[in-house]
Amino acid sequence: MEPSTLLSMGALLLVWYLSVGFGVTVAYHRVLTHRSATLRKPVLYALVLAGLPAGPPAEWVGNHRRHHADSDGPNDPHSPVHDGFWYAHCGWYLGVRNRGVCLLYALGGPLRYIVDMFLRQMSPGGHDERAKDVLEDRFLRFLSTRFGYIVGSTTQALPFVVAYFLMAWEGVAIAWVAGVVFYNAGDSVNSVGHLWGKQDFDGAGAARNNRFVALVSLGEGWHSGHHAFPRSARHGLLNGQVDASFLLLRLLSLVGLADDLYLPSAEAVTKRRRG
Numbered sequence: 001m002e003p004s005t006l007l008s009m010g011a012l013l014l015v016w017y018l019s020v021g022f023g024v025t026v027a028y029h030r031v032l033t034h035r036s037a038t039l040r041k042p043v044l045y046a047l048v049l050a051g052l053p054a055g056p057p058a059e060w061v062g063n064h065r066r067h068h069a070d071s072d073g074p075n076d077p078h079s080p081v082h083d084g085f086w087y088a089h090c091g092w093y094l095g096v097r098n099r100g101v102c103l104l105y106a107l108g109g110p111l112r113y114i115v116d117m118f119l120r121q122m123s124p125g126g127h128d129e130r131a132k133d134v135l136e137d138r139f140l141r142f143l144s145t146r147f148g149y150i151v152g153s154t155t156q157a158l159p160f161v162v163a164y165f166l167m168a169w170e171g172v173a174i175a176w177v178a179g180v181v182f183y184n185a186g187d188s189v190n191s192v193g194h195l196w197g198k199q200d201f202d203g204a205g206a207a208r209n210n211r212f213v214a215l216v217s218l219g220e221g222w223h224s225g226h227h228a229f230p231r232s233a234r235h236g237l238l239n240g241q242v243d244a245s246f247l248l249l250r251l252l253s254l255v256g257l258a259d260d261l262y263l264p265s266a267e268a269v270t271k272r273r274r275g
């Protein structure tokens with residue numbers, strides 16, 4: 001194997017990981033769901049397209065707002081405290097609690113798309129009330145319909161095509177494994193993030209700050225900070241808590257592509273801090 005091929009494959013996986021990751025953490029989560037910042041429309045749309053493995057935007061936003069409205073309560077769509085690890089990790093997408101089925105789905109990687117295209121709740125649907133603002137945008141509404149989601153998802157074939165040209169089927173297999181890692185890194189925020197780690201803040205329920213989850217999810221693992229201050233553009237609120245998604249938002253604001261970054265005051269953070 002040529003070292004240059006391996007280097008190209010590594011670069012592909014890194015760019016892919018960062019684009020899917022930031023698509024979900026920055027666009028879906030911090031900008032669309034919590035309005036922690038605004039983005040220029042082309043940047044927002046590009047990031048949402050990259051984040052489509054997370055599901056249709058309106059459904060994602062609706063479910064996530066439900067999660068915050070009754071975190072670890074009876075109406076939380078994915079609470080490991082109430083429903084166990086596997087249901088919160090990925091079983092809730094399918095509405096199944098069987099561990100074997102959850103494990104198969106967790107290892108499905110890109111195959112999850114086929115299931116998601118037909119089983120995920122598209123617009124119009126039950127989540128629409130909670131995601132009205134998202135559905136007001138024509139492009140985001142289109143991506144939230146079944147037809148639009150399928151059309152938008154064709155962009156996700158690109159990394160596999162590049163991987164095939166670089167390393168043939170071996171490349172496709174490596175990309176597949178990378179896809180499995182991406183999905184599980186994101187899902188771990190809902191499962192691990194409410195079970196293991198430090199409860200640094202009051203009023204954050206069962207949410208935890210978990211350094212490993214924060215690393216693989218580009219800052220989303222600072223989940224105690226996030227639940228204490230849901231609108232904050234920065235989730236890693238304490239010293240030493242590196243938050244890659246916030247760093248990207250800062251960078252985008254420096255070059256004029258993001259605005260209105262919301263941050264809680266230092267006093268408010270100190271007041272809610274435990275210990």
Ligand SMILES: [Zn+2]
Binds near residue numbers: 189193227
């Ligand atoms: Zn949470």
Ligand SMILES: [Zn+2]
Binds near residue numbers: 029033064068230
């Ligand atoms: Zn949130």
